[in-house]
Amino acid sequence: GIIGRLGSLLGQHNVNIASMQVGRRIMRGDAVMVLSVDDPIPESLLDDITSIDGIREAHTVSL
Secondary structure, X not given: OHHHHHHHHHHHOOOOEEEEXXXXXXXXXXXXXXXXXXXXXXXXXXXXXXXXXXXXXXXXXXX
């Protein structure tokens, strides 16, 4: 599924996922995924993430 495709893509770019939260309101409905990663995501990788079928938007936030 989408989680596996995203995890594989991040792994190919040596991005370590520190934590992941996924939730949705209804079965088979739209979901929200929030990841915490160890290093910043480059813009080019963000473009690759949004090209995954089923992902509508991807944003980075630095805290």
